[in-house]
Amino acid sequence: MGASTVRAPLTRGVFSIYCSYPRLKSNPLYFSVSLASSVQQVRRAAAASMSYDKQLAAAKKAAFLAARLCQKVQKALLQSDIQSKSDKSPVTVADYGSQALVSFILEKEFPSMPFSLVAEEDSEDLRREETRGTLVRIKELVNDTLASNGMNDISPLSEEDVLDAIDRGKSEGGPHGQHWVLDPIDGTKGFMRGDQYAIALALLDEGKVVLGVLACPNLPLTSVTSYDRHNSQDKVGCLYFAQLGAGTFMQSIDGSPPRKVHVSATTNPEGALFFESFEAAHSSHDLSSLIVKKMGVKTPPVRMDSQAKYGALSRGDGEIYLRFPREGYREKIWDHAAGYMVVAEAGGIVTDAAGNPLNFSRGRYLDLDTGIIVTNQKLMPALSKAVVESLKERASSLQS
Numbered sequence: 001m002g003a004s005t006v007r008a009p010l011t012r013g014v015f016s017i018y019c020s021y022p023r024l025k026s027n028p029l030y031f032s033v034s035l036a037s038s039v040q041q042v043r044r045a046a047a048a049s050m051s052y053d054k055q056l057a058a059a060k061k062a063a064f065l066a067a068r069l070c071q072k073v074q075k076a077l078l079q080s081d082i083q084s085k086s087d088k089s090p091v092t093v094a095d096y097g098s099q100a101l102v103s104f105i106l107e108k109e110f111p112s113m114p115f116s117l118v119a120e121e122d123s124e125d126l127r128r129e130e131t132r133g134t135l136v137r138i139k140e141l142v143n144d145t146l147a148s149n150g151m152n153d154i155s156p157l158s159e160e161d162v163l164d165a166i167d168r169g170k171s172e173g174g175p176h177g178q179h180w181v182l183d184p185i186d187g188t189k190g191f192m193r194g195d196q197y198a199i200a201l202a203l204l205d206e207g208k209v210v211l212g213v214l215a216c217p218n219l220p221l222t223s224v225t226s227y228d229r230h231n232s233q234d235k236v237g238c239l240y241f242a243q244l245g246a247g248t249f250m251q252s253i254d255g256s257p258p259r260k261v262h263v264s265a266t267t268n269p270e271g272a273l274f275f276e277s278f279e280a281a282h283s284s285h286d287l288s289s290l291i292v293k294k295m296g297v298k299t300p301p302v303r304m305d306s307q308a309k310y311g312a313l314s315r316g317d318g319e320i321y322l323r324f325p326r327e328g329y330r331e332k333i334w335d336h337a338a339g340y341m342v343v344a345e346a347g348g349i350v351t352d353a354a355g356n357p358l359n360f361s362r363g364r365y366l367d368l369d370t371g372i373i374v375t376n377q378k379l380m381p382a383l384s385k386a387v388v389e390s391l392k393e394r395a396s397s398l399q400s
């Protein structure tokens, strides 16, 4: 059953209990505050026990279509397909096309529900006359992807439809109601290099992540540690999906039956493998190497772009993921929500550097302490200790 269908009767139920209570009827302020907080509690409890099957099916469909669009663009990547945003990060026609497509599909799938999407891109740069050609190309990509994947019944989107679909992603999210969270291409730099990237889509309900879908078109179906790109038997293209309380599953983007995945059960840090960003500017490689050295990890890091790292970790390719951006960098919720869900439902733990759980309910940003650390239950105590010691060492060496 969908969240919205359960919510209305529950809300009415709480309302009628309060209305039948005489003291509350005589105190309107107490009444409304208590009602709001009780409704919130009931909604949270409902979210935890609810099935999001319909939302999950729609999210998988949207991520699959976006992956097809991205694969097409990556194959024929031209210089003109890349733009620079005002924050100087790159953005490609595939980032925009993926966001337009996911936004369009999700809104269409749930026509009677309020639609809220927190997504990375906006259409500002595409509305200028100089970028008209880019917009036309994005529109064609979106329409071709729909038509060539069995969705010929949909009337083609106009340029204005594409801009509108992109701008539906301007929601601020927050602790109430349901919000989709999308990174249309996570790891744009990896995408442009021909390496790893992900389409990352999650759903928040009452501030909690309740489902996550990660499409990783270039991630090997087998472990990244045994992958040989020259062996034609080694196929790539993984779709991960996870729903609160239901575990994490992985299937091939091309449609193999899903299999349940679990994080590594390794307890010995010596044999542990750790992941970090490919881009040194995204996460301090020095700090990560200090941390894992303290833990006794012997193997060199696996450097990979995007939330594909969460996917690889969720099926036990490695044991640890460390992310320490430069000071002042503010993480966004779309860079972690889907990956977090995929790892958490596979039995892993994701926290900030101080051991706090990630809070996705504060809007578009994920304000947290210093960095993000991910591992299995057994290794977390040793990892936390090494993180605290390493951060202290770094702080004192910066002072001296």
Ligand SMILES: Nc1ncnc2c1ncn2[C@@H]1O[C@H](COP(=O)(O)O)[C@@H](O)[C@H]1OP(=O)(O)O
Pocket: 089, 120, 183, 185, 186, 187, 188, 189, 190, 276, 277, 278, 279, 281, 282, 283, 304, 305, 306, 307, 325, 326, 329, 335
């Ligand atoms: N200076 C930065 N520091 C940390 N992360 C960044 C920075 N610039 C962009 N990112 C984001 O980091 C993520 C990629 O991280 P990773 O290093 O794990 O590949 C992406 O979400 C990328 O955004 P984008 O979605 O635009 O690619």
Ligand SMILES: [Mg+2]
Pocket: 089, 090, 091, 120, 188
């Ligand atoms: Mg970006």
Ligand SMILES: [Mg+2]
Pocket: 183, 185, 186, 187, 334, 335
């Ligand atoms: Mg990103």
Ligand SMILES: [Mg+2]
Pocket: 095, 120, 183, 184, 185, 186, 187, 188
């Ligand atoms: Mg992105």
